[in-house]
Amino acid sequence: MKHATALLVSVFMAATAGAQEDQFSTVITPAFSPITWERLVDARNEPNNWLMYSGTLDSQRYSLLDSINTDNVGQLEMKWAYQIPVIDRAETVPLVVDGIMFITEAPSNVVAVDARTGREYWRYDHEMPDDLRICCGRNNRGVAILGETLFMSTLDAHLVAIDARTGNLLWDTEVAPHDSGYSKTAAPLIVKDKVVTGIAGGEFGIRGFIDAYDPATGEREWRTYVIPGPGEFGNDTWSDDSWKTGGAATWITGSYDADLNQIYWGTGNPGPDWNGDVRLGDNLYSDSVVALNGDSGEIVWHFQFTPHDVHDYDSIQVPILADIEFNGRQRQVMMWANRNGFYYTLDRSNGEFLIGKPYAAQTWAQGLDPVTGRPIRVPGMAPTYEGIMVSPPIVGATNWYSPGYSQDTGLFYVTSFDGEQEFFKRDEDYEEGERFTGGGGRYTSPMDAFHSSIRAINPETAEIEWEFPIMPRSSAGITTTAGGLVFTGSADGYFFALDASSGEELWNISLGRRVHAAPMTFAVDGEQFVTIASGNVVYTFGLRD
Amino acid sequence: MIIHLGRLKPNLRWLAISIVALGFSDYPSSLLFQSAQAEDAGNLYNTAVDIRMGNRYFERQCSRCHGFDAKGNDETGAPNLTGRLRRASSDAGIFNIIREGVPGTAMLPVAADVPDATVWQLVAYINSLRYDPLSVELAGDAETGNRLFNGKADCSGCHMVNGRGGRLGPDLSRIGENKTPEDLLLSLMDPDQEVAPRWWTVRAAGADGVIREGFRMNEDSFSLRIMDTDSNLWSFQKRELENYERLEKSTMPSYAETLSDGELDDLVAYLFSLRREVLPQ
Known part of the structure; x- marks a missing residue:
């Protein structure tokens, strides 16, 4: 309570000071006003700001801003660049709140800059132990905001709360012990009065969960394991005690439907990744989407994309929610292009499978059951000791990088990869804090030999409407705008804009290093900007003055 | 071991990756207390068992970035270790790289509680992916191969060695460091077997109707750069081209019919000798 009072006082003082000092600010709006839950629910109608990782709670990554559009996008020019001091790859999607941008950096730092100039207000450097257990790089993808507090996952599996005006640490909660193989990389999601967040560590034999925390105190409100324990529904889909080390990490940000009061979250691969012999059964709820009650965190329904996965096909994709006409009827759907090579449209009110088809090269399944959506496996495609070629490769037909959806075109956009890889199986015993993967893979062709593209999928038919080839494989997310644009990037260091209707290339710029993040767009003083991280630099573009 | 590189059975012919097992039955107790920062005291953990242990550790801990075959990964930037x-x-x-990582890269140090012995076993495994070229004795004569390279076979018309030669194929100055004699023979007999993307050919038709063809030096999502047979460098925006096509084949002729078995052996011996350090005779 003491803490909450202090926050209120600082809000009042800042509001008063802001009114007096407008003339000295590069930002016309007063210093930012607190982000209420109501503002987050209505984030689409506040397009000057980018208030959460996926822009809005439905994660469409669709902005109503249209001053940059198909007619003038060719006139974009760089306005500023921010160089991240720690050399590593940047997967950050910054937030913008009333002219202030919050950028996360590797390993788990935050910097607040003036969104018009990229010049720093403050930075927070997270103190990090030196015995991290991380599978795939020192990544952080962004923060969440509620009130005047930022919430960030850290690589040592903590959740921290940071004062958005100063960068001061407000609280620091250990979510799980990092030396057991837990880590955290994804931006949290605010749901009403809670901070909802997942966990990483699927290559270390963890037991995945989704948590909710009190934003004022950092105390845990609930935890929902996405691997059921003894006596719970689904525990019998794990042989013996394999559920204890079954992975199913929840390492990307989910979505929320305020009307249905459901949180939607993807889950990762079962562990060990490539040796399913020690975890016979479907392995619920690995490689699934789970719908949780927005208050209690209880699982309302689930849909498992890849039962008993042995190829590391995490369902770690951001769920996109939209209300569309489907077979002549208005449906509340969820759109999902999975790492396993299939695209799915589900009814998000109950998890019903509506349609699904391959959207990228895949050789492991004959197709999906037309009623249940369960994959019909091709026999003999599990990893072997000698190695077996399977498509998609381990990195997947897509992966964690955000897809996008445009309300104007009704199309779903995804970065896709048609690759293949040789998969191997190995026998491994679980040891706490050690990798627990049971195999691995190797490419037998150079990356240039594979096909990659941005694909636009019609969610009603699951057919690809157009594709734009890129090379090599991309790990960039997608953002769409009311200006008729699709913004994304590529592994060869381009940032570019396509016509959302036709896929026609409208603009590109070479930024020199891999784009490993999703773009976001915002406005200051009525002027629209678009921001993307490439290499270790965050670039912001706007129209020529 | 004398290895004759006759033709037609390339997979069975070369078996010379020999690992010398030193056969220590007990490790000196001093090794258990080696400092974390290794100095060049040599690796005593290099028996066949150590290599196997190193291999298992590698598959579990390192293959995510370096690949299950240790050949690296363009995407993660993890280098080829073979x-x-x-x-x-x-x-x-x-040892020091494994122990300390490489700052500014994704190469992290191993966990502090991993014993030095395990790191040394990993070193032994990585070493086993290469081999001591002195353990290979080839049937061909490198000197004769050198004369063939610059004479009858005219390899130097396209390939450079130490700054001399053509530009129409890879620089071979250090080819012996990364290729086995078997690889080299295969490349001579069947150049299309494995062609690096750098040496694919691109044929690009400009809006002016002019078609230009050359080596695919670099291609990305929106542009490509080629070198034509006159060594001219060209850069194109794909959207400005009428069309372009990619030939994933080698421009090198096969020497399977034009050189004798003995000449092929000599050429392989010469190519295998091309490395930075001159091997002692």
Whole structure:
């Protein structure tokens, strides 16, 4: 309570000071006003700001801003660049709140800059132990905001709360012990009065969960394991005690439907990744989407994309929610292009499978059951000791990088990869804090030999409407705008804009290093900007003055 | 071991990756207390068992980035560990990289509680991916091969060695460091078997109707750069081209019919000798 009072006082003082000092600010709006839950629910109608990782709670990554559009996008020019001091790859999607941008950096730092100039207000450097257990790089993808507090996952599996005006640490909660193989990389999601967040560590034999925390105190409100324990529904889909080390990490940000009061979250691969012999059964709820009650965190329904996965096909994709006409009827759907090579449209009110088809090269399944959506496996495609070629490769037909959806075109956009890889199986015993993967893979062709593209999928038919080839494989997310644009990037260091209707290339710029993040767009003083991280630099573009 | 590189059975012919097992039955107790920063005291953990243990550790801990075959990964930037190592030239150098990581890259140090013995076993495994060229004795004569290279076979018309030769194929100055004699023979007999994307051919038709063809030096999502047979460098925006096509084949002729078995052996011996350090006679 003491803490909450202090926050209120600082809000009042800042509001008063802001009114007096407008003339000295590069930002016309007063210093930012607190982000209420109501503002987050209505984030689409506040397009000057980018208030959460996926822009809005439905994660469409669709902005109503249209001053940059198909007619003038060719006139974009760089306005500023921010160089991240720690050399590593940047997967950050910054937030913008009333002219202030919050950028996360590797390993788990935050910097607040003036969104018009990229010049720093403050930075927070997270103190990090030196015995991290991380599978795939020192990544952080962004923060969440509620009130005047930022919430960030850290690589040592903590959740921290940071004062958005100063960068001061407000609280620091250990979510799980990092030396057991837990880590955290994804931006949290605010749901009403809670901070909802997942966990990483699927290559270390963890037991995945989704948590909710009190934003004022950092105390845990609930935890929902996405691997059921003894006596719970689904525990019998794990042989013996394999559920204890079954992975199913929840390492990307989910979505929320305020009307249905459901949180939607993807889950990762079962562990060990490539040796399913020690975890016979479907392995619920690995490689699934789970719908949780927005208050209690209880699982309302689930849909498992890849039962008993042995190829590391995490369902770690951001769920996109939209209300569309489907077979002549208005449906509340969820759109999902999975790492396993299939695209799915589900009814998000109950998890019903509506349609699904391959959207990228895949050789492991004959197709999906037309009623249940369960994959019909091709026999003999599990990893072997000698190695077996399977498509998609381990990195997947897509992966964690955000897809996008445009309300104007009704199309779903995804970065896709048609690759293949040789998969191997190995026998491994679980040891706490050690990798627990049971195999691995190797490419037998150079990356240039594979096909990659941005694909636009019609969610009603699951057919690809157009594709734009890129090379090599991309790990960039997608953002769409009311200006008729699709913004994304590529592994060869381009940032570019396509016509959302036709896929026609409208603009590109070479930024020199891999784009490993999703773009976001915002406005200051009525002027629209678009921001993307490439290499270790965050670039912001706007129209020529 | 004398190895004759006759033709037609390339997979069975070359078996010379020999690992010398030193056969220590007990490790000196002093090794248990080696400092974390290794100096060049050599690696005593290099029995066949150590290599196997190192291999298992590698598959579990390292293959995510370096690949299950240790050949690296363009995407993660993890280097190929099966040929010449860029950052280490000794066992101690490899040890230190594993122990300390490489700052500013995704190469993290191993966990502090991993025993030195395990790291040394990993060093032994990485070393086993290469081999001591002195353990290979080839049937061909390198000197004769050198004359063939610059004469009858005219390899130097396209390939450079130490700054002399053509530009129409890879620089071969250090080819012996990364290729086995078997690889080299295969490349001579069947150049299309494995062609690096750098040596694919691109044929690009400009809006002016002019078609230009050359080596695919670099291609990305929106542009491509080629070198034509006159060594002219061209850069194109794809959207400005009428069309372009990619030939994933080698421009090198096969020598399977034009050289004798003996000449092929000589050429392989010469190519295998091309490395930075001159091997002692």
